[in-house]
Amino acid sequence: MKRLRVLVLMHEDLVPPEQVDGHDLKSVEWRTEYDIVSTLKKLGHEVYPLGVKSELGVIHSAIEEWKPDIAFNLLEEFDGVAVYDQHVVSYLELLHLPYTGCNPRGLMLARDKALTKKVLSFHRIPFPEFIEVPQGRTVRRPKCLSFPLIVKSVTEEASRGISQASIVEDDDKLSERVAFIHNSVGSGALIERYIEGREFYVGIIGNGQLQVLPVWELILDKLPEDAKRIATERVKWSRKYQQKYGITSREADNLPEGKAEDIQDLAKQVYRALGLSGYARIDMRMADDGQLYVLPTHRSRRMKTSPIRRRKRTITTKNCSKNS
DSSP states (O other): OOOOEEEEEEEGGGOOOSOOTTOOTTTOTTHHHHHHHHHHHHTTOEEEEEEESSOTHHHHHHHHHHOOSEEEEOOSOBTTBGGGHHHHHHHHHHTTOOBSSOOHHHHHHHHOHHHHHHHHHHTTOOOOOEEEEOTTEEEEOOTTSOSSEEEEESSOOTTTTOSGGGEESSHHHHHHHHHHIIIIIOSOEEEEEOOOEEEEEEEEEESSSEEEEEEEEEEOTTSOTTSOOOOOHHHHHOHHHHHHTTOEEEEOOSOOTTHHHHHHHHHHHHHHHTTOOSEEEEEEEEETTSOEEEEEEEEOSOOOSSSSOOOOEEEEOSSOBOOO
16 A cells, blocks of 8 residues: 555644543544544554644645645534535645545535435435525425424534424424524524434445445434434433433344345435535435435535534425425
8 A cells, every 4th residue: 555645634623632641532522533543644654633723824834845645634614614614625626635525516515404405306315395494584384394393404414403302393393493593503494394213324435436334323212202213412412411321323233124225225326416425424214114214414524433423584485395
């Protein structure tokens, strides 16, 4: 294997220390960053971990002075803005530096959940019916969008803003939750039909020829009886909560014959429909009748070490948006 000079781009506050003695490497915030840096070094590559916050100049200077062969991109935002991560990748392209992960167009499409659904609709890929409520607007629910519903941020990922209260059963709670997303999360709101069922994750690597990884499942069977089985912010980020309720992820088992292949094939369809590249993780749920629904929360910036890890006018909609 050729020895490469690898510039690892990461968030400024997630740069791992040079000495890790005394740290619990299974729970530190910079676990992913440490795993990647240490693994690259073990493979014989020369590694430069670079913390990035709000200045492109640090990237330009590192490239000019260190002359890397490739950038390993771990950034999920820039200057505190989640949707700006795609612009960093565009900057790498302008500097003609190869990079890991997804291309800018794929990042843009995958980041916007409503836009993702519209693309999936064209390709007849199944997803829950939805409407979008931009910031500054209130919602009038169309009759074709029946309860229960789940309310999410249109652009934020990592379950930001998602809790048990995100699932609503009436119009008053729906309006309250939309207002919460607008005011507390600071983004538009996505309202979609809640799918009761099992939640799966599928990793994909490649460009023209794709390698699909085994299907993994989020295990939530020890949650309180009255709790909905969804990946809330606390499910993903609270170690104490995960330990209390035995929350974990593992390779999916007890699937109907051929269902794992169906899930993997659907994941590949999503990957290609959105023009993704490098690698991504596709999320979906399977209803009790076996129907699969793609969840527009695709991770195409970085490979997580686990799905569980770590910010007035009225809109009137006559028709619910759904796949054909």
